[in-house]
């Protein structure tokens with residue numbers, strides 16, 4: 472079950488630069504989606520079969536707990552095909568109000584020996600209008616998919632403007648997505664937007680709570696945190712979770728510290744241990760009372776099982792799928808089913 476040998480196709484992709492490989496995968500996914508029965512075939516090949524995978528988390532029904540993290544399909548271009556593939560949810564974004572190109576290429580470096588990446592993509596995004604258009608036009612598969620919207624900091628704008636810009640994205644996306652993830656650790660070559668203290672974070676999220684109070688439908692709001700936070704900083708986040716209307720935490724983003732002198736953030740296997748450790752700590756301190764999306768270094772089924780055992784309610788994958796392919800989805804859900812069977 473823990474066998475994650477790569478397929479021939481995956482081995483070919485692995486010889487290519489990381490971003491080129493990802494773009495080829497996404498383009499092929501688009502082509503398969505256009506072929507008659509293409510989506511049916513995607514479902515047949517990849518969709519999880521294990522029983523008892525359904526979850527109710529922060530009031531939302533998930534068909535299985537394995538989803539895609541931000542940055543995999545940032546603009547929501549392949550929601551229909553990813554839904555057919557069988558993911559439990561897809562987090563689009565980071566969404567920013569205006570288009571931004573990200574860092575010049577090459578900007579994603581492979582650390583082959585450690586099965587990791589250094590992501591210095593700088594959150595390329597086609598902007599709010601483009602993404603809204605994709606959401607409005609989503610097809611029948613994507614309409615059934617749980618979609619999270621990750622909101623990030625627009626690199627070109629000033630730090631002081633972030634509060635109104637996050638709110639703008641939040642308001643516009645509110646009726647089109649199921650939950651929100653507020654990215655408070657955006658890292659680009661030219662600028663870092665990393666919020667660590669309580670006042671700054673509260674300033675950013677209070678207007679979102681305020682807007683939500685006036686709506687008929689409830690959309691959960693989560694904070695996405697960096698693995699580089701100190702224990703005291705993680706405690707601050709936990710206090711916020713307990714004392715404000717926040718609904719959960721996504722832990723973790725890429726690590727800037729692990730990238731040392733290279734610009735960017737480490738993702739993939741180098742993150743696994745730290746990500747699980749942080750999730751375990753948050754779950755223990757909150758008596759497992761708040762939902763946590765576990766992310767970071769989920770490369771093989773046993774990582775995902777350990778993450779769920781540590782207290783994650785859901786897991787969000789990125790590098791694991793880029794480097795191992797969609798077959799990881801089914802294997803991950805099989806590993807989760809073994810926990811559930813043990814508990815029965």
Ligand SMILES: Cc1cc2nc3c(=O)[nH]c(=O)nc-3n(C[C@H](O)[C@H](O)[C@H](O)COP(=O)(O)O)c2cc1C
Nearest residue numbers: 540541542564565590724725738739767768789790
């Ligand atoms: C190429 C790439 C782009 C990413 N873009 C974003 C992004 O736009 N917003 C965000 O919050 N996280 C982004 N991430 C971080 C992932 O969502 C995830 O938190 C991180 O990669 C750790 O998970 P992983 O080890 O499974 O990749 C990106 C990661 C990669 C590899």
